[in-house]
Amino acid sequence: MTDSPAIAVDRLRVIRGGQQVLNDVSLNVAPGKVTGLLGPSGCGKTTLMRAIVGVQVVASGAVEVLGQPAGSAPLRSRIGYVTQAPSVYGDLTVRENLEYFRRILRAPQDRIAEVIGSVGLADFAGRVVDRLSGGQKARVSLATALLNNPEVLVLDEPTVGLDPVLRRDLWTMFQALAAGGTTLLVSSHVMDEAERCDELVLMRDGVILATDSPDALLASTHTEKIEDAFLSLVEARGEAAS
Amino acid sequence: MSGNATLATAARVLRQLRRDPRTVALMLMVPVALVTLMKWIFDAQPALFQRVGVPLLGIFPLTSMFLVTAITMLRERLSGTLERLMTMPLAKFDLLAGYGLAFGFMAALQATFVSLVAFGFLGLQVEGQVWAVVALAILNAAVGTSLGLFVSAFARTEFQAVQFMPALIMPQVFLSGLMVPRDHMLRPLAIASDYMPMSYAYDALSRVARDDISRWLAIDVAILASVTVLGLALGAATLRRRTP
Numbered sequence: 449m450t451d452s453p454a455i456a457v458d459r460l461r462v463i464r465g466g467q468q469v470l471n472d473v474s475l476n477v478a479p480g481k482v483t484g485l486l487g488p489s490g491c492g493k494t495t496l497m498r499a500i501v502g503v504q505v506v507a508s509g510a511v512e513v514l515g516q517p518a519g520s521a522p523l524r525s526r527i528g529y530v531t532q533a534p535s536v537y538g539d540l541t542v543r544e545n546l547e548y549f550r551r552i553l554r555a556p557q558d559r560i561a562e563v564i565g566s567v568g569l570a571d572f573a574g575r576v577v578d579r580l581s582g583g584q585k586a587r588v589s590l591a592t593a594l595l596n597n598p599e600v601l602v603l604d605e606p607t608v609g610l611d612p613v614l615r616r617d618l619w620t621m622f623q624a625l626a627a628g629g630t631t632l633l634v635s636s637h638v639m640d641e642a643e644r645c646d647e648l649v650l651m652r653d654g655v656i657l658a659t660d661s662p663d664a665l666l667a668s669t670h671t672e673k674i675e676d677a678f679l680s681l682v683e684a685r686g687e688a689a690s
Numbered sequence: 691m692s693g694n695a696t697l698a699t700a701a702r703v704l705r706q707l708r709r710d711p712r713t714v715a716l717m718l719m720v721p722v723a724l725v726t727l728m729k730w731i732f733d734a735q736p737a738l739f740q741r742v743g744v745p746l747l748g749i750f751p752l753t754s755m756f757l758v759t760a761i762t763m764l765r766e767r768l769s770g771t772l773e774r775l776m777t778m779p780l781a782k783f784d785l786l787a788g789y790g791l792a793f794g795f796m797a798a799l800q801a802t803f804v805s806l807v808a809f810g811f812l813g814l815q816v817e818g819q820v821w822a823v824v825a826l827a828i829l830n831a832a833v834g835t836s837l838g839l840f841v842s843a844f845a846r847t848e849f850q851a852v853q854f855m856p857a858l859i860m861p862q863v864f865l866s867g868l869m870v871p872r873d874h875m876l877r878p879l880a881i882a883s884d885y886m887p888m889s890y891a892y893d894a895l896s897r898v899a900r901d902d903i904s905r906w907l908a909i910d911v912a913i914l915a916s917v918t919v920l921g922l923a924l925g926a927a928t929l930r931r932r933t934p
Contacts, residue, residue, distance in 0.1 A: 464934055501777045505932045519931060524779040535770030539709040540702070551698035552780050576709065592774070 452515065454479035454600055454631035455500055460509035462495050469495045471654045473509070477633055477647075482626045484645030485635040486674070492654040493635040494532060497602050500633065501529040513600055525553065528593030532604040534585040538578035542569055542588050545577060546595065553596040563591040566621060568614065583610045590618075601625065603634045607641065619644045642674035650678055657681040695780050699788020703762065704795065717758070717796060721750035721804040729812045736813075743814040744899035745868055745892045747804055747823055751797045751831035752891060753859050759793055759838030760851045767842070776931040785929070786922050790835050797831025798824075817901035826898060829914050830891045836921030837887070843928035862888035867896070887917045 455477035462470040469492045477483050485493050498504035499511050502519015511518035514526060536545045546560045564573050567587040572580060577588055590606055603622075607615045619641075622632050626646065634645070642648055642662050650657040650665075658665060658681055662674060669677040707714055725746060732739035766772045775785060801824050808814040816823060841858065845851035865875070865883040872883050883889045894910035897903070 503773055503776055503932055505934045521779070524777060527777065529774065529777045531770050531773065533770055535774045537702070537706060537771060538769070539706045544702075544705060548698055548702040549774075549778070552695055552775065552778050554694075554779070 452479075453477055454514060455633065456510075456512045457496070457500070458510045458512075460496070460499060460511060461507040462492075462499060462504060463507045464495065469654050470499070473654070473656055475649060475656060475659060477631060477649075479631045480626055480629050481646040482622050482632045482634060482644070483647040483649060484642055485633060485649045485651065486639060486642055486678070487635075487637065487651030489637050491651045493637075493651055494604055496651070497529070497604050497633065497635060501527060501602050503529075525596060526598055527600045527602065528596070528598035530590050530593045530601075530603045530606055532608070534577075534582075534589035536577055536585065536588050536592060538585075539576065541574050541576050542580075542591075543573045545588060546591060549592045550595050555595040555597075559595050559597075563594045566594065567591045568617065583614065586610070587614075587618075598630070600631045601633070603632065605635055605637070607636065608638075639673070639675040639678060648674070650681060652678075652682060657685065695784040696787045696791060699780075699785055700791035700795070703789060703792035706762075707792070707796065713758075714796075717754055717800055718803050720754070721747075721800060722807045724750065725804060725808050725812060725814075729814075740815060740899075741896075742868055743808060743812075744816055744823055745866070745895040747801065747808060748827045748830040748891050748895045749863060749866070749868070749888065750804060751801050751827050752834035752888065753855065753863075754800070755793050755797050755831040755834035756838040756841075756859055757852070757855050758796075759789060759835045760842040760845065760854060761848055763789065763839050763842035764845055764848060764851050772929075773933070776929075782926045782929045782931075783922075786839055786925050789839060790832060790922065793835040794828060794832055797835075798828050801827030801831065816899045818898040818903065822898045823895065826891070826894050826911075829911065829918075832918045833887050833891065833914055833921070836918045836925065839925035840921045840928065843925070859888070862886045865889065866892035868892055887914060890914050890917075 453476035457473055457475040460470050460473045461468065473496060485496065487493055495504060499506055500513060500518055502523065513523055516523050542564065543560060546563065550560055564570055567590055569584060569587055569591065572584060577585055580588065586606065590603070593601060607618055610618070622634060626632055645662065647659065648662055648665060649659045660668070665674065665677045666672060669680040671677045671680055725743065728743065728746060729739055805820060805824050809820055841854050842851060845854065865879055865886060866888040872880050872889065875883065890910045890913045894907055894914065897907045897910070
């Protein structure tokens with residue numbers, strides 16, 4: 449594996465509804481690692497992820513994934529994207545949803561049972577998605593993104609509202625995927641998920657505060673919790689600005 | 691473009707419809723109920739029923755497929771599944787063609803069912819071929835599907851999508867010639883009707899009804915087919931992989 453980043457964002461600016469949502473964001477995401485994108489709600493995490501998967505209109509800047517411009521046709525079978533709200537068909541069963549997306553992604557038939565198992569929904573495969581709980585729906589959406597074994601997985605708040613046991617199991621799966629060479633970019637507004645990531649990107653108000661490994665961040669800010677590191681970085685910026 | 695993705699999409703849309711048997715029942719029964727109602731309304735004027743009956747068989751599929759498609763496509767946009775599909779290796783045309791195929795199939799069922807009842811039980815008669823009426827009804831459904839796909843881009847909510855029906859389809863029904871022959875209308879209205887697909891749908895069906903198989907019928911059919919393709923092309927243009 450080379451050292452070139454799996455995702456390279458260069459001076460990205462995004463304006464939505466007249467508001468600057470991303471302000472000159474530059475970022476490299478290392479391949480084969482779990483990178484956590486942390487920041488409060490509304491800080492621009494989703495917009496950044498949309499730009500990376502190529503569905504966001506950008507004002508300026510460049511985004512490259514696996515060495516190709518984000519959103520270009522060859523990337524569409526190499527990345528997986530899970531939106532914050534589960535984007536699956538509520539009136540189809542779990543298996544029917546996966547069967548449709550499998551055909552679109554041209555993944556082999558046996559992947560359906562595999563991904564249903566890996567998100568822990570084997571007992572619900574024949575159930576209509578609308579009759580599942582919120583957390584189960586989110587896992588159907590996640591399973592869909594796993595179908596074609598994507599090289600890059602972009603997951604927007606995949607563990608929100610999940611039972612702690614399930615959350616731990618999913619993080620174990622993310623780490624196993626990364627160990628197998630998949631690049632994962634996982635957003636969260638819950639700072640305590642930081643410790644499960646190899647690398648962290650801290651964001652606030654459309655700018656990136658810091659990118660580093662969790663340990664290095666704690667060391668450089670002389671703090672013991674990521675939440676405190678975040679506060680210390682925000683305060684440091686406030687002083688620099690004034 | 692890939693036939694596999696088109697067929698997968700059509701199968702998925704039909705499977706979703708099957709989960710909603712009430713909608714399917716309404717799609718099949720409402721046209722039958724309305725044609726039956728027309729039969730009774732024109733009880734004292736059977737000639738009038740013969741004049742409007744056949745065009746109605748084609749206007750129903752156009753209207754109902756327009757509504758069903760516009761709302762289904764809007765749901766796809768709102769549920770996030772469209773955005774997900776846009777990150778996948780799926781050509782926009784394959785998605786639209788899949789929709790067209792699924793609703794074309796529903797339209798064939800609808801048109802066949804209402805024709806069976808109208809010709810078999812309500813005494814509706816055509817001088818031309820019954821199969822040609824059914825074929826034109828399916829073509830009209832394709833027009834409705836294609837226009838529905840296009841206008842769904844301009845609706846933010848399902849309420850808005852529903853309002854497009856009275857706004858865009860009803861005037862076309864009024865001006866199509868069904869109520870008043872088009873050459874008896876005020877000049878500006880007659881000119882406007884020249885630009886409405888429904889006018890050609892009405893014209894083609896009434897030609898088949900009186901067995902007037904001429905090149906004018908071929909022109910009507912060509913115009914309806916072109917409107918379908920144009921609607922799909924405009925629909926594909928409004929489907930953006932990148933959104934603000």
